[in-house]
Amino acid sequence: MAAKDISAIPEAAEAPGFSWDRFGERFRDRFQDFRKNRLALAGIIIVISVVVVALFAPVIQIHDPLQQNIANRLHSPNWEHFFGTDHLGRDVWSRIVHGSRVALLVGLIAVGIGVIFGTPIGAIAGYYRGKVDEVIMRIMDAGLAFPPILMALVVVTILGSSLFNTMIAIGVDYIPRFARVIRGSVLSEREKEYVEAGRMVGEANLSILFRQILPNSLSPLIVQATVFIAYAMLTEAALSFLGLGIQPPNPSWGSMLNEAKLFIESDPYLAIIPGLAISITVLGFNLFGDGLRDILDPRLAKR
Amino acid sequence: MNILLYMLKRITYNIPVVLLLTLFVFSMVRFLPGDPADILLSGEGGAEDPVVRATLMKELGLDKPIPVQYGIWLWRAVHGNFGKSVYSQEEVFTLIMDRFPATLMLALSSMIVSIMVALPAGIISAVKRQKPADYGAMIFALLGISIPEFWFGIMLILTFSLWFPILPSMGFMSPFQDFFGSLKFLVLPAVALGLRMAGVVTRMTRSSMLDELGQDYVRTARSKGLSERAVIFIHTLKNALIPTVTIVGLQFGTILGGSVVIEMVFSWPGVGQLIINSILTRDYLVVQAAILLLAVFFLFVNLVVDFVYTLLNPRVELT
Numbered sequence: 001m002a003a004k005d006i007s008a009i010p011e012a013a014e015a016p017g018f019s020w021d022r023f024g025e026r027f028r029d030r031f032q033d034f035r036k037n038r039l040a041l042a043g044i045i046i047v048i049s050v051v052v053v054a055l056f057a058p059v060i061q062i063h064d065p066l067q068q069n070i071a072n073r074l075h076s077p078n079w080e081h082f083f084g085t086d087h088l089g090r091d092v093w094s095r096i097v098h099g100s101r102v103a104l105l106v107g108l109i110a111v112g113i114g115v116i117f118g119t120p121i122g123a124i125a126g127y128y129r130g131k132v133d134e135v136i137m138r139i140m141d142a143g144l145a146f147p148p149i150l151m152a153l154v155v156v157t158i159l160g161s162s163l164f165n166t167m168i169a170i171g172v173d174y175i176p177r178f179a180r181v182i183r184g185s186v187l188s189e190r191e192k193e194y195v196e197a198g199r200m201v202g203e204a205n206l207s208i209l210f211r212q213i214l215p216n217s218l219s220p221l222i223v224q225a226t227v228f229i230a231y232a233m234l235t236e237a238a239l240s241f242l243g244l245g246i247q248p249p250n251p252s253w254g255s256m257l258n259e260a261k262l263f264i265e266s267d268p269y270l271a272i273i274p275g276l277a278i279s280i281t282v283l284g285f286n287l288f289g290d291g292l293r294d295i296l297d298p299r300l301a302k303r
Numbered sequence: 304m305n306i307l308l309y310m311l312k313r314i315t316y317n318i319p320v321v322l323l324l325t326l327f328v329f330s331m332v333r334f335l336p337g338d339p340a341d342i343l344l345s346g347e348g349g350a351e352d353p354v355v356r357a358t359l360m361k362e363l364g365l366d367k368p369i370p371v372q373y374g375i376w377l378w379r380a381v382h383g384n385f386g387k388s389v390y391s392q393e394e395v396f397t398l399i400m401d402r403f404p405a406t407l408m409l410a411l412s413s414m415i416v417s418i419m420v421a422l423p424a425g426i427i428s429a430v431k432r433q434k435p436a437d438y439g440a441m442i443f444a445l446l447g448i449s450i451p452e453f454w455f456g457i458m459l460i461l462t463f464s465l466w467f468p469i470l471p472s473m474g475f476m477s478p479f480q481d482f483f484g485s486l487k488f489l490v491l492p493a494v495a496l497g498l499r500m501a502g503v504v505t506r507m508t509r510s511s512m513l514d515e516l517g518q519d520y521v522r523t524a525r526s527k528g529l530s531e532r533a534v535i536f537i538h539t540l541k542n543a544l545i546p547t548v549t550i551v552g553l554q555f556g557t558i559l560g561g562s563v564v565i566e567m568v569f570s571w572p573g574v575g576q577l578i579i580n581s582i583l584t585r586d587y588l589v590v591q592a593a594i595l596l597l598a599v600f601f602l603f604v605n606l607v608v609d610f611v612y613t614l615l616n617p618r619v620e621l622t
Contacts, residue, residue, distance in 0.1 A: 138319050138320055138323065139323060141320045142320050142323035142324050142327060145320060145324055145598045145599075145601055145602050146324075146594070146598050146601075147556040147557065147558075147559040147560035147597060147598070147601055148556060148557055148560040148561075149560035149561070149563055149564065150559075150560055150563070150578075150594050150597060150598065153563070153578065153579075153582065153590075153594070154328075154331055154590075154594060156582075157331070157335070157582050157587070157590055158331060158334045158335055160336075230448075230449070234451050237451050237453075237454075238451065238453060238564045241451075241453055241564065241567075242563075242564060242567060242579055243583070244579075244582065254451075257453070257454060257457070261457070264457065264460070264461060264465070265465055268461055268465075271454075271457050271458075271461070272458070272461075274454075275450075275451065275454035275455075275457070275458065278450075278451050278454065279446075279449050279450045279451065279454070280449075282448075282449040282450075282451075283445060283446070283449035286445060286448055286449050287445070
């Protein structure tokens with residue numbers, strides 16, 4: 001192949017596919033809109049509060065979340081126990097506070113697993129297209145054919161129930177979902193001029209893909225990841241509620257609900273409080289995700 | 304391209320996907336801790352006897368290489384033979400099929416409930432954009448996608464079975480036995496299960512309505528003096544519903560997954576409850592078959608939705 005005259009495409013060759021400066025600039029511009037978006041702001045406040053509670057759980061707790069005190073069981077909310085005590089006399093407030101750690105950890109790690117494995121799979125499928133794409137996406141479609149919780153149930157059945165396995169179970173379910181998102185955005189991104197420019201100057205395929213295209217395809221991924229953190233929290237709660245997720249005596253909002261089932265008639269607060277904790281946290285992440293979408297994806301921006 | 308050809312193509316596309324599903328579910332039992340033979344033979348009588356065991360192993364092909372074992376398993380599965388349950392000694396396939404109608408009834412009712420709420424909410428929200436009705440609908444939708452359905456179910460039980468005892472908190476009655484009686488049992492689980500989908504569909508309907516309302520043909524319809532009602536219901540809605548149909552199909556998976564948890568909350572005798580109880584009793588052959596059947600059913604529903612979509616939308620390119 002004859003050497004390409006690079007000077008013929010000076011702008012395209014010089015223009016970097018991606019720059020963090022530009023990303024930051026775009027982010028700052030849109031952040032102004034974000035501040036005006038009250039719902040998104042509420043979302044950020046909820047998310048930050050939950051993170052703070054999780055980080056400082058040992059400080060915020062009033063009692064040891066695992067400390068049993070049978071003599072003091074099933075006390076309604078009062079000044080010593082804001083949220084009352086459960087059937088083993090444990091302080092519900094402290095258990096809720098520590099439950100935020102489980103929820104966040106599962107949300108972040110599960111989504112992390114989905115992103116780390118799903119991104120390269122989807123990127124390769126979208127970039128190479130053709131047979132590679134076909135084979136990869138059929139396998140991903142088989143994964144997507146499992147209704148959401150069922151895939152996690154399969155993994156938990158194989159590995160057994162624990163905090164660690166819950167994160168893996170939910171994460172595995174997310175791999176095909178993230179692969180699909182990334183594939184879509186790489187497919188549209190690869191047709192752009194800067195990619196062509198990269199090819200002309202002889203950049204290797206993998207380098208173009210991972211250094212140029214991927215960083216430009218991140219917006220949908222970030223939005224999706226936020227929403228999936230919320231979804232992972234719901235799934236963890238469901239698994240723990242079924243007794244297949246976080247195991248007692250560790251406090252998880254879902255397992256607290258599971259334990260509360262037996263006392264629902266006499267002590268409804270035991271069932272109401274953990275559910276509110278889950279709902280508010282998930283709502284926060286959903287609002288935050290909606291706000292991020294407005295910032296990062298102007299085409300879908302709020303109407 | 305001819306629509307029949309297109310459908311055929313969609314069906315053939317799904318064949319490898321189903322095969323992969325079976326491979327995945329088949330491998331599941333191989334990954335379980337312990338000897339797979341113990342798990343596979345657990346439902347058969349007399350498997351402790353070494354002679355019987357050897358015969359059974361031969362019959363199931365467990366002495367052969369794994370790919371052959373898969374072939375034998377698949378052949379039996381296609382004929383509805385998934386082995387016997389350890390727990391109840393019943394045929395796994397019969398066990399699942401006995402419970403499938405209950406799950407289907409619950410899933411369909413919650414879809415109907417959620418669509419009945421979500422379509423009007425989404426339409427009103429788009430038409431009354433930025434008005435109180437819009438905010439109300441959007442907050443409802445956000446709560447729908449944020450509240451865990453099983454907790455919502457527990458709250459419904461608390462409210463309508465304990466505080467105001469008007470509906471049963473658990474149980475099931477066949478609609479063929481007593482139609483109105485069965486509805487009483489159905490209401491709470493169906494509402495609880497439909498919540499999330501109602502939220503998703505409301506958001507989808509709103510955004511696709513807004514898309515359509517901004518189109519030129521809507522402006523034309525308005526400028527030729529059509530009433531707003533006619534513009535919305537005759538012109539816009541038909542097009543706006545197309546993306547909604549897709550989302551309804553995809554949400555069916557969420558409904559099936561959610562039914563697993565909701566069936567446990569309301570002691571609803573469906574496939575979901577069977578799966579959880581079988582996991583807890585280590586009845587793995589039941590888990591394996593039930594999950595496979597639910598996944599295949601979900602694929603089938605999506606295929607149907609796909610066809611409905613092409614029929615609704617003449618613009619879609621049949622490739």
